[in-house]
Amino acid sequence: MGERRRYSRAMTADDGTSNTGLYRHPYPSPELAARHAFVELEHDRLSTEEMAARCTAFRETLDRRRSVRMFSDEPIPADIIETAIMAASSAPSGAHRQPWRFVMTNDPDLKRRIRLAAEEEERTNYLENRMNDEWQEALAPLGTDHHKEFLEIAPWIVVLFEERFGVANDGSKIPNYYVKESCGIAAGFFIAALHMAGLCTLTHTPTPMRFLNEVLERPDNERPFVLFPVGRPLSGTQVPDIRRKRSDEVIVRRGA
Ligand SMILES: Cc1cc2nc3c(=O)[nH]c(=O)nc-3n(C[C@H](O)[C@H](O)[C@H](O)COP(=O)(O)O)c2cc1C
Numbered sequence: 001m002g003e004r005r006r007y008s009r010a011m012t013a014d015d016g017t018s019n020t021g022l023y024r025h026p027y028p029s030p031e032l033a034a035r036h037a038f039v040e041l042e043h044d045r046l047s048t049e050e051m052a053a054r055c056t057a058f059r060e061t062l063d064r065r066r067s068v069r070m071f072s073d074e075p076i077p078a079d080i081i082e083t084a085i086m087a088a089s090s091a092p093s094g095a096h097r098q099p100w101r102f103v104m105t106n107d108p109d110l111k112r113r114i115r116l117a118a119e120e121e122e123r124t125n126y127l128e129n130r131m132n133d134e135w136q137e138a139l140a141p142l143g144t145d146h147h148k149e150f151l152e153i154a155p156w157i158v159v160l161f162e163e164r165f166g167v168a169n170d171g172s173k174i175p176n177y178y179v180k181e182s183c184g185i186a187a188g189f190f191i192a193a194l195h196m197a198g199l200c201t202l203t204h205t206p207t208p209m210r211f212l213n214e215v216l217e218r219p220d221n222e223r224p225f226v227l228f229p230v231g232r233p234l235s236g237t238q239v240p241d242i243r244r245k246r247s248d249e250v251i252v253r254r255g256a
Contacts, residue, residue: 068200071154071231088190094178099163115151118206122146154229161222
């Protein structure tokens with residue numbers, strides 16, 4: 001900490017960003033740069049006012065996002081879904097392994113099979129108490145149950161599979177790192193991209209989801225992470241009237 005303070009006092013450049021003297025161990029080191037390729041970061045420097053305006057606008061936009069459980073069947077062009085997936089795939093990932101696969105389908109037969117299998121699992125969860133009472137009580141205000149008609153009605157289903165490990169040409173395993181964390185961040189990017197495109201989704205986890213490997217013909221090194229029905233909301237769609245935590249319930253600030 002003392003060391004960091006000393007460096008910040010040494011910051012003298014006009015815009016506060018170009019004083020390389022701040023670092024005794026610059027990244028990349030000359031040895032690293034000699035072995036691996038590096039490029040200069042593309043970055044737009046914003047004024048403090050612009051930063052605040054953009055951040056507030058983004059926060060307000062995201063705050064209007066809701067999970068939807070009644071979709072319109074209106075078709076949505078595939079390339080919009082693909083673009084949202086590629087936005088998701090720009091997420092950071094452990095050791096840059098990008099340990100994810102997004103399977104998208106608008107095929108009525110596949111959507112039906114997914115719905116039927118999901119409803120079967122959810123029937124056990126909800127009606128045969130695979131979800132304990134505490135869990136069911138937590139879900140009560142959301143009113144979710146084992147009916148999943150939206151899985152057939154939404155124009156697209158996108159399943160995010162986590163890639164537990166990669167497979168080399170000779171069949172050997174290539175380890176991935178922080179797979180769940182990476183997929184969680186990619187899922188967040190995906191949901192945000194859909195929202196920015198005026199589309200709705202539901203973060204759906206009809207557990208256990210292994211049936212998705214079979215229906216979507218995915219290999220064993222992939223495990224379903226989240227299933228996203230995607231489309232426009234049905235006109236007049238209702239959502240639970242829930243409150244989000246206030247900033248003082250979320251943010252802990254230490255120091256100046
Ligand atoms: C990991 C995860 C799993 C979820 N699984 C389900 C699900 O299986 N079914 C469902 O109806 N909602 C599911 N949800 C949606 C949540 O209920 C919803 O995000 C929460 O109630 C807040 O509502 P909002 O998304 O409209 O802000 C899930 C959300 C997350 C993050």
